[in-house]
Amino acid sequence: MNVVLISTYDLGHQPFGLASPAAWLKRVGASVKCFDLTVQKLEPPVIKKACLIGFFLPMHTATRQAIKIIQLVKQFNSKAHLCAYGLYAPLNKEFLSELGIQTFFGGEFEEGLLQLANVIKLNPNQLDKVTINQPPYISVARQEFCKPDRTNLPSLKNYAHLLTAGSKKVSGYTEASRGCQHHCKHCPIVPVYQGKFRVVQKEIVLQDIQQQINAGAEHITFGDPDFFNGVKHSLEIVRDLNRRYPQVSYDVTIKIEHLLRYASHLQSLKETGCLFITSAVESLDDHVLKLLNKGHTQNDFLKALELLSALELPLNPTFIPFTPWTSWKNYCELLDILLEKNLMECISPVQLAIRLLIPSESPLLELTEIQKVVKSFNKKKLSYSWKHPDPSIEGLYCQIQQQVYQGNSQGLSRSQIFASIWTLAHSKNPSEQHNSMTFPVQPSRTTIPFLEEPWYC
Numbered sequence: 001m002n003v004v005l006i007s008t009y010d011l012g013h014q015p016f017g018l019a020s021p022a023a024w025l026k027r028v029g030a031s032v033k034c035f036d037l038t039v040q041k042l043e044p045p046v047i048k049k050a051c052l053i054g055f056f057l058p059m060h061t062a063t064r065q066a067i068k069i070i071q072l073v074k075q076f077n078s079k080a081h082l083c084a085y086g087l088y089a090p091l092n093k094e095f096l097s098e099l100g101i102q103t104f105f106g107g108e109f110e111e112g113l114l115q116l117a118n119v120i121k122l123n124p125n126q127l128d129k130v131t132i133n134q135p136p137y138i139s140v141a142r143q144e145f146c147k148p149d150r151t152n153l154p155s156l157k158n159y160a161h162l163l164t165a166g167s168k169k170v171s172g173y174t175e176a177s178r179g180c181q182h183h184c185k186h187c188p189i190v191p192v193y194q195g196k197f198r199v200v201q202k203e204i205v206l207q208d209i210q211q212q213i214n215a216g217a218e219h220i221t222f223g224d225p226d227f228f229n230g231v232k233h234s235l236e237i238v239r240d241l242n243r244r245y246p247q248v249s250y251d252v253t254i255k256i257e258h259l260l261r262y263a264s265h266l267q268s269l270k271e272t273g274c275l276f277i278t279s280a281v282e283s284l285d286d287h288v289l290k291l292l293n294k295g296h297t298q299n300d301f302l303k304a305l306e307l308l309s310a311l312e313l314p315l316n317p318t319f320i321p322f323t324p325w326t327s328w329k330n331y332c333e334l335l336d337i338l339l340e341k342n343l344m345e346c347i348s349p350v351q352l353a354i355r356l357l358i359p360s361e362s363p364l365l366e367l368t369e370i371q372k373v374v375k376s377f378n379k380k381k382l383s384y385s386w387k388h389p390d391p392s393i394e395g396l397y398c399q400i401q402q403q404v405y406q407g408n409s410q411g412l413s414r415s416q417i418f419a420s421i422w423t424l425a426h427s428k429n430p431s432e433q434h435n436s437m438t439f440p441v442q443p444s445r446t447t448i449p450f451l452e453e454p455w456y457c
């Protein structure tokens with residue numbers, strides 16, 4: 001049986017969401033071909049021969065890009081059974097069904113895919129009639145993973161590299177857990193995992209890392225939504241990784257609340273080769289943080305920053321500065337704090353222009369403040385449109401976006417783009433006299449390690 005798995009975008013990583021199900025499907029004798037369309041082209045002859053075609057949809061951007069690919073694939077092969085899997089598949093079930101997707105898997109998707117492949121194997125001539133036990137199409141069942149099969153994927157050299165003090169390192173990517181035990185209002189994981197997380201068995205994670213190191217990886221990104229959801233599991237993995245491959249560095253994502261709660265473990269991260277920690281800070285306004293149910297305050301952010309600075313472990317904070325609660329005051333304050341804490345080189349400029357995304361089934365829709373500003377669901381954008389009640393904030397959002405775009409296309413440093421954003425926001429702020437500022441000289445951007453592809457949704 002021929003199976004094709006397609007990824008349209010996965011933040012510049014070699015997709016775990018292709019490698020993991022490929023291994024599961026090969027175990028039952030399927031011939032699996034993967035296409036990562038960020039670095040490969042579809043091969044129509046391969047598509048034409050497939051009985052089952054799966055689209056991996058881990059994020060909003062990937063889902064939007066998949067729309068035209070699904071249509072194209074149907075032109076090449078109108079008979080294959082089409083399925084979508086990953087976080088955004090069940091969230092967009094209605095719309096994706098209209099495009100011709102027949103089966104959906106959210107959460108822990110490998111077992112569902114395997115079940116579907118087995119049914120197709122038994123009914124090769126009735127692909128359009130194939131059904132499996134749906135609903136439920138979201139599973140959070142504990143799975144016994146097998147080593148992801150990366151043999152079929154493009155070389156790691158094609159993916160985002162780690163840039164650090166004068167060097168460019170080949171990066172690998174794996175996941176030690178999926179889902180999350182928290183309930184942040186804006187997070188797409190919440191409607192799928194409902195406060196649960198599931199681990200990938202330690203030996204499987206280490207085998208996956210090992211095969212990527214053998215393929216040239218010098219650095220590993222752990223893509224867990226929060227590396228400290230399963231703190232014991234995670235620490236065992238990085239300690240073993242460091243014991244086996246002391247030369248290999250890594251980065252992780254950890255929420256502010258966990259950085260504080262597990263402060264005593266941060267030293268272990270540093271000692272085992274962690275180069276930086278990404279944290280979805282989202283806002284530095286306590287009112288907004290409360291509405292988003294983030295579980296931290298501005299003060300917590302500052303404390304976490306202090307802890308990490310003491311360990312010389314850079315924090316890579318991410319933000320959603322444009323929400324219905326954005327004001328001139330809180331946007332300018334955000335910039336002031338980042339400036340005061342010397343974080344200009346730690347922040348990818350795009351983070352200062354991110355707008356709150358309200359996907360289908362988002363818990364944000366429960367908030368009265370959101371209900372007031374939200375309009376209809378925009379099928380083209382796969383999210384609810386919303387407008388800020390103050391048109392001048394909408395204007396600021398457009399100008400900041402433009403500033404980031406221009407700065408990046410002119411090859412300006414992060415600090416230079418930050419300075420232009422700071423100046424723009426403060427000079428337009430209606431309640432301020434125009435401020436000018438002499439910005440401190442920043443270290444070269446590569447003295448603070450970061451990945452070529454910035455993190456966003």
Ligand code: SF4
Pocket residue numbers: 179180181182183184187188189190225226255280
């Ligand atoms: S902690 Fe992070 S991953 Fe978990 S629900 Fe909140 S935003 Fe999502």
